[in-house]
Amino acid sequence: MSFLRLDSLTKQFGDFLAVDNLSLDIEQGEFLSLLGPSGCGKTTTLQMIAGLHVPSAGTIELEGRDLTRVAPNKRGLGIVFQSYALFPHMTAAENIAFGLEMRGIAKAERDERVRRALDQVRLSAFAERHPKAMSGGQRQRVALARALVIEPPVLLLDEPLSNLDAKLREEMQLELRILQQKIGVTTILVTHDQSEALSMSDRIVVMERGRAVQVDTPLALYEAPGNAFVSGFVGKTNLMAGEIAGPESLTVKDVQLSADHGGLAKGTAVRVSLRPEKIVLSDVGDGLTAKIGTAVFHGSHWLYTLDAPLGDLIAVAPNTGAPPWPSGTQVSLSWPRSALLVLPVEADHG
């Protein structure tokens, strides 16, 4: 029996199917991300779990208890909203104490738990501040403390980091992950940021048009995406149109490449994905060659655009301290055979 179970969850807004028959089993203590572009139904799913939307069909069960029709104020889940949704007329401490107060917890214990929660998010010095007088990161941490102080069975995070600047976002990702592991609270994160999902989650649900396209660990999702959408959405990749040429080969723009495709019939149209960091560049030798277009420096690595017979590619090479390949240089391309992923063509994708 799983801890939190979504069974055939569906939500319809008029003619629009926001969430389409979504089933998920979430283990206790797991950090699960719902990842997808805007309008894919991830936030609607979260709000159904929170009780802010009533599902059109399907059930939500927590520890075997049916939550589907339970009012949001009776579910006891902790939620961090995208806008943080702090109470502007209350101080940080009052914000955090609100949930405890609603549970009728005595003042002395309340104060103690608020103090610990503030301590946990390193905001002890800001207890008496109003949200208006705090920075984005501080407000975010107050919102987190407010959700965690009630010791919820499940913590729901709705794009909690999207309003922070890039550097702060990375810090908070790490901080949030460490805190989650320390407390061991089951967490569901909604995000459209694939790097956020990859870096924080135990498992990721990639959603598209209300459906779960793939549910996997971050590594599996990255290395073995189930289709071209997932491969394009999670991480950077070179996506090419190909055709099966033989038992262990395929062609892309008439270039023959060897690949494992699981015995597809000759002539089958496929999509081919090749991660930029799997491409190894070397001095011209045998095999496929390409011309260096632009080199973009990212500190830890170089990003090259390549003009290859396969089309325009991007490749990533670690920064070894040496100067990059100059523009216009002919280089040889190679990659491990397993790096070339063969994916089905989806009819309705452009």
Next chain:
Amino acid sequence: MADPAPARSPWLLSAPGLILFAALLGAPLILTVMLSFYQFDYSTGGIQPAFSLVNYLDVLTDSYFHRIFGRTFGVALLVTVICILIGAPEAYILNRMRNPWKSIFLLIVIGPLLISVIVRTLGWALLFGSQGGISTALQWLGVVDEPVSLMFTMTGMTIALVHVLVPFMVLAVWASLQRLDPQVEDAALTLGASQATVLRRIVLPQVMPGILSGSLIVFSLTASAFATPSIIGGRRLKVVATTAYDEYLSTLNWPLGAAIAIVLLVATAIVIMSYNRLIERRYARVFA
């Protein structure tokens, strides 16, 4: 750019407004203040341009004026409280409505402001009379046995004033509701608060500045209201504005009328300013 230009331009730009303001509001006000210190000769009906405090002494010591001022501010307070009780929930409900109903009902709420206050009040006068709609309806329902008239009563005056002024309260609260993040209500709900608690602990404190500024508008407009009290209240229920009018036009004692008007102005200003100070002290920190 030369430095003096930017320093002078705000003055230049606001000069037309300032001049208009000074000419049309400042000058009459100064003349009224001067007039209030003149003396009126009852035997000749003449006005002596001499400095004297006799008018103010009259207004401040005569129990007749005390009653009128008491009635005026009593009605203003009552109307303000009723406007809060009606207007604040009304604005909240309106805000939760969906379009097109939201726009339609907002128009209905603001509607009264589109009609002349005299016309509206005369409409109420028709309803309030002993042969009017309200009296007939009450008799038909069996609430009363004989015709009742709300004309020249506090109840009638209050009802008519509330009707005129409630849109101001709705608009003020509406404006502060626009700033509310709907997720904040959701957050309170998911933390275990009931709907009633969300309203009391989360929504109400946040719209308080709107309610307070709405009550300032309603209070000052009621305290200085003239048309409605003069039609519904008549001579039997005089308020300050109608009293000043009578002194000017019936008794022709302009200096006394001016003194009454100035006392009303000062009293209202004191009430408003201390109230405003209170709001600022409480809310500036939170909503700045």
